[in-house]
Amino acid sequence: MHETAFVNEIISALRNKFNKEKVDGEVSVNVRLSPLSHVSKEGLRNSYQELSRSSGFEDVRLNIEPLKVLLICHDCKSSLFISTPTIKCPRCNSESISINFEKEFLIESIEINKKDGKFSKN
Numbered sequence: 001m002h003e004t005a006f007v008n009e010i011i012s013a014l015r016n017k018f019n020k021e022k023v024d025g026e027v028s029v030n031v032r033l034s035p036l037s038h039v040s041k042e043g044l045r046n047s048y049q050e051l052s053r054s055s056g057f058e059d060v061r062l063n064i065e066p067l068k069v070l071l072i073c074h075d076c077k078s079s080l081f082i083s084t085p086t087i088k089c090p091r092c093n094s095e096s097i098s099i100n101f102e103k104e105f106l107i108e109s110i111e112i113n114k115k116d117g118k119f120s121k122n
């Protein structure tokens with residue numbers, strides 16, 4: 001269950017950040033999910049809802065953006081970022097490619113919009 005690992009990572013990042021302080025305002029977590037991951041955006045959101053219950057971070061907003069994945073073509077020597085799964089080089093159609101799977105998921109940043117602060121949207 002990859003979703004669970006990702007959600008646990010988000011919750012522990014939030015715990016580290018707030019360290020038992022009371023969260024004052026609306027918290028957004030910006031994460032990136034590889035388009036090649038088996039985990040979908042929806043799957044991640046649903047798991048978050050389930051697993052964050054009683055963590056104190058149930059109301060956190062998750063912004064999920066696609067992670068850029070690097071593709072290297074050994075024929076035309078292109079290196080480019082892809083956002084959809086592929087088995088061929090988008091430039092020359094060669095199948096002699098390497099795709100960097102190193103990262104499937106990462107937490108980019110945690111933002112707080114304070115209720116009375118200047119970042120408030122209300």
Ligand SMILES: [Zn+2]
Nearest residue numbers: 073076089092
């Ligand atoms: Zn190529």
